[in-house]
Amino acid sequence: MKTATAATAARATEENWAFPPAEGWTFDQVKRLELPFDWELVDGCIVVRGRTMLWHNHVRNQLAQALGDARGKPFDVVTGQCAMVDAHHVRVPDVIVYDSTGLNVFETECVPISAVALAIEVVSPGSRSQDRVLKPAQYAAAKVPSYWRVELQRDNQLAVHEYWLNADTRSYIPRPERPVHRRELTTDLPFPLKIDLADLLGF
Incomplete structure (x- = not known):
């Protein structure tokens, strides 16, 4: 080439x-x-x-809204925003929860990866290997504390896989007591949150 x-x-x-x-x-x-x-x-x-389906975008937006409603300072939530790992690596997670401390929203093009508290990817057929393997490895290496992988199951219900950062190995481990959320998502990271997952597809 x-x-x-x-x-x-x-x-x-x-x-x-x-x-x-x-x-x-x-x-x-x-x-x-x-x-x-x-x-x-x-x-x-x-x-x-790649292009995404209507359900994907709806779930992404509904998750962002739920997170936005539950957040407290210093956190903020955004979709479709680039996160800069370094000059040669720029990712666009479906949803980012980030610490807005010190960020000038009028000048910031990419959220610094050091400010990202949670990265969420909603899996599409064309992004499976990226969302299941490559992106979480990159986010973990950059010390993003939490990662969610959202999958549409064969019964058209959602499963949210929640991962926590192992700071020593810079890799993700499944949340110990409840690694996969179905029907309802309840977590304390990055802040207390409860989401009815069935409602996310109620359209």
């Missing part, structure tokens, strides 16, 4: 975005692109984010 040289890759363009320089693109090099798809940055390469 052709690779752009550093001299010709000061900025990604609509013509060269698929051919990163040897050291990879940075967020600052690609953020002004007007590409016909949503994207993330992984190892300095632009990765296309």
